[in-house]
Each structure stands twice: as structure tokens, then as C-alpha cells.
Amino acid sequence: MLDIKFIKENKDLVKMAVEKKHLSFDVDLLIIADEKRIALLNIVESLRGEQNKMNNTISVEKDPATRMQMINEMRLVKEDLIKKEEDLKQVMIEWQGLMLQVPNIPDMSVPDGESDEDNQEIKAWGEKTSFSFPPKDHVELMLNLKMVDFERGVKVHGFRGYFLMGDGVRLSMAIWNYALDFFSNRGFTPFLPPVIVHREIFFGTGYLPQGEEDLYKTQDGDFLAGTAEVPLMGFHFDEILKQDELPKKYLGFSPCYRREAGSHSKDVKGLIRVQEFYKLEQVILCEASHSESVKFHEELHRNTEEFIESLGIPYHTVVNCGGDLGQGQVKKYDIELWVPKEEKYREIGSTSYFHDFQTRRSNIRYRDADGKARYAHSLNATAIPTPRILVSLVENFQQTDGSIKIPEVLQKYLGKSIISK
């Protein structure tokens, strides 16, 4: 959400954002609604003021007849007030609905484009893996090593179901433990957050109202989070922090639930696109300055890159184009890992910053040096998702005999250097 004053003063910027993100939203409608809102607000408030003044007089009036007369006068004011309050309520509903749709302004450096196909590579790391034998895909490799079972996964869960088992489990847990150490060493406090989360928290992060069809819902009206970003942003919901506590650097580890409602025909095979998985997620709350946001955005993304580099998997980084940005995102990088069998890079994570878009919705503020409460800035980035990371890991490190060589940094966590039959 943006500040309505900012929107009114920067109408053209918002229009540009709508265009760049390929959204449909009419800023002028919002401005008209806001003018109605202010006008009605002023009327309602002055009627309330009148009512308060009359009430004060009644309170000290002793004579019963005069009192009665005053009460009757107040009744008239009330009748008027009720009508105007109802008008205001209707306008507020319209206004709030529009406010929730206003996109955040993308950064100047964000390239134009419609979809992920227009994202621009800004960095490539590592040599694309070459083999002296025809490489297998992760499905074949992991099935052979009994690391995963898809058929029974589908029997138990349905479409996109899977069981990780044996070394598939051990390897996942080794990655989690390694990641926990890796990110802890970079100043992140680890969290195991709740994943069943109240509706309002999803509004706070911007996953609602749009995107409800992609969320699992409970019979209590809560939703299952698709990322630890949601509960971690909820952690400080409605709070005023101290400036010297910033930046907050959190590492959330959680199961993630996504219905993948709009992508039934995409990535139907294997572990690329599943409906439940695990992810370690980096979240930062920092002071409300663009340069701080940019600094931490680079830092978060670099953390993920260095994590992948330490595993030795070839990757590239793309900067997302306007059309591939979420409503609240100012700028986003995707990190994509080389998948040898497919001969292409596949996304495993992204790093975004939001300025105060999320914190304004979540009412997360801090008191600055002048004692003024300001909305913090928020950022988040994938640390590492499992089992998706296994796809490129097993494919890049497969050996002639179908065994998997384990990256050195993971060996002490896994307790062995190779996964074989």
C-alpha cells in the first residue's frame, strides 16, 4: 500500500507503475473516491463535534425541562449524522478496495517487459556442467537411488505428490543444517514460525486480496503460508520498533504450501513444482531509506549467490522486468540454477525489496532520531528451497554409474561424500 498523499501528488508515477507492471488500475478513480472520502469525513466530524458540545451542555444542565429540550435537539443532529456516516462507510469500502490495488513504484533500473521471458541476465557463475556420458534427469537419478517415490506420493497426496525417503531425506536435512549455519554466521536469527496464519497477515504482505486461489484455507478462515516471509512479516505486525534494533535479520524455516492453481500444465514431472515443500527464507526490516533498501537487497541476493557458489552449482542471476514484478515489489532478482538434462537455468529463488509497501499494510514502524514513528522498509529473499534445490544438485553432480558426488561443504552434514546404491 502506498500513502494516499503520495499517490495524489505523484499520480503520473503511479500510472507509469501500472503500465510498467502490466496491471489494470485506474488511479483517477481512486482520487475521485478520496475526494469524496475527505468531504464526507469533514461533514461527519463536524457533526460529531456539534454532538459532543451539546452533550457537554446537557451534562451540566439541572433543569429537567431545558434538559429535555436539549436532548430533542440532539436527536435531530443524530439523525443527520447517521445518514452521513452510512455514506462515509460506503465510500470507505470503495476507497479501501482501490487502495489495496495500487502497485508500488518499480525502480528506474527495472527493465521493461511483459513476462519472465523478458528478464535480463546480469551475471553468470560457473561453467555449465559437461559430461562424458549422457546425463540423466533428477527423476531417474533419484528414483534409482530410492531417494524419492512419486507414484505413492500421488496415491497419498494426489497430483504433484511425492515422498522423499532414504538419502533424499538425509540430503535435505544436511542442506537445512548447512544453511542454518551459513546464514546464522551472516547475522540472521533463525525462526520456526507458525504456518497457519491469520488472514490479515496475508493482507500485510500483499498475498491478499489478490492470490487467494493459490492459498490453502482452513475451516477457521486462516490460510497456510506459501513462504515463511508471511509469518515473519507478521512477527512485528502492529508494532513500533526502536531504531537501534534495526536492521532485523531473520531466517525463517518452514513448510510452504502452494496450490499452484494457475499452473496445472507446468512442470508436471519431478520436484520442480510441488504443492508442499520446505524453505529457508531471509527477511530484513531496515530503516526507511532507499539506499538502505538497495544495500540490503544486494546483500541478501549476494548471500544466496554465495550459498550456491559454496555448493559449486552453476547459476545465473536475472533482474526481473516490470511485468514479472509483484504488486508490491520495487525490484527483484531471480537466481536460476543450471539443470543439465534440460539444458537450461531453472529458478530456485528470488530477492525483492518493497520500501514501505508491506510495512504500511502491516503497520510496522520504528521511532527515528526525532521521535517520529516511520514505516520501516522490508525485504525478503529465498535462502534455499528443498526439495527444488535437489534437482540441480543431483543432476550436476551425477556420476557415470548414477551415483551423486556430494559437495564438500555438505559432506560433514551428510556424513558421506557420495550417494550410491
Next chain:
RNA sequence: GGAGGUGUCGCAUAGUUGGUCUAGUGCGCUCGUCUUGAAAACGAGUACGCCGCAAGGCGUCGUGAGUUCGAAUCCCACCACCUCCGCCA
């Protein structure tokens, strides 16, 4: 799941026969006076949001919806916490 209790502007509290509560007080905190410095004392200030150039005004007493001319106070629902009973990894 059952029974009862509690929820007030950092913390602790006053306020529950509805009407100067436009929310008092203590502690804490900030600034000032005094002091060589500090403490103490004294004085001032000290929740958040919104409208407004300002003066000023409006709203918020866990949340929401009601009753009333008027609600911290009354009714209803919900939420959180506490005590007891039951159940349970």
C-alpha cells in the same frame, strides 16, 4: 470441550448505579531550574491515527456489531490471557 475470571494511552493502577472521563494517579522516560557533578526536590512534557496552512477538531479504553440524545461503563459475538475440570502428542 466444560465452568469461572480478567483485558484502560511504556509499566502499574483509578474509573463498572451511562452524562464536565475532553480518561485521573503513581512509576518510568525526556527537557528545564537548582548543583562543582550527581542524587533529591521543584516545574514542564510524555499513546496512536486521521482532517486542517493554522487555530482547532474527530476517532481509538482487547476486536467487532448493537442499545441510547449520550457508552470505558449496558447488551451480544469474537479474540487473548489466567484458574479449575476433561482430553491429548
